[in-house]
Amino acid sequence: MFRSNKWIGEETLTSQCEHVSCGSKEKVWMTYHYQGRERGLKPHPYCAECGLIKNLSSEKPRKIGFYINIITSLKEDFRMAQAQIRLMALDMEKLDFEDDYSMDRHQQEELFIEIVQKYSKVPDWALRRFF
Numbered sequence: 098m099f100r101s102n103k104w105i106g107e108e109t110l111t112s113q114c115e116h117v118s119c120g121s122k123e124k125v126w127m128t129y130h131y132q133g134r135e136r137g138l139k140p141h142p143y144c145a146e147c148g149l150i151k152n153l154s155s156e157k158p159r160k161i162g163f164y165i166n167i168i169t170s171l172k173e174d175f176r177m178a179q180a181q182i183r184l185m186a187l188d189m190e191k192l193d194f195e196d197d198y199s200m201d202r203h204q205q206e207e208l209f210i211e212i213v214q215k216y217s218k219v220p221d222w223a224l225r226r227f228f
């Protein structure tokens with residue numbers, strides 16, 4: 098059965114699901130995004146287990162390590178402590194950051210900036226130049 102989509106930031110995102118796609122006849126029509134912009138309607142498959150709608154972006158998410166490297170390279174300049182970096186890494190893990198079923202690269206980048214700025218004063222430009 099189809100349950101509602103899960104949105105970033107909801108506690109429920111922490112659930113670990115293997116994601117099993119629904120049958121091809123059961124897709125839901127939704128807008129899809131490319132480079133952060135809406136590109137019209139497309140039938141989206143969803144997970145029969147948890148109801149998560151599959152992200153159809155061609156830009157697959159990066160590994161958490163890519164983002165940790167960015168933070169580490171900024172550590173000195175913005176005087177971040179190891180403890181801050183650990184909190185950021187934890188947040189990324191909690192949000193299923195590498196889940197390519199729900200996450201695309203653009204969403205990942207926006208979320209990454211949000212997480213970094215939650216624990217530090219690193220400005221947008223300092224982060225975006227890595228993308």
Ligand SMILES: [Zn+2]
Nearest residue numbers: 114116144147
């Ligand atoms: Zn699932």
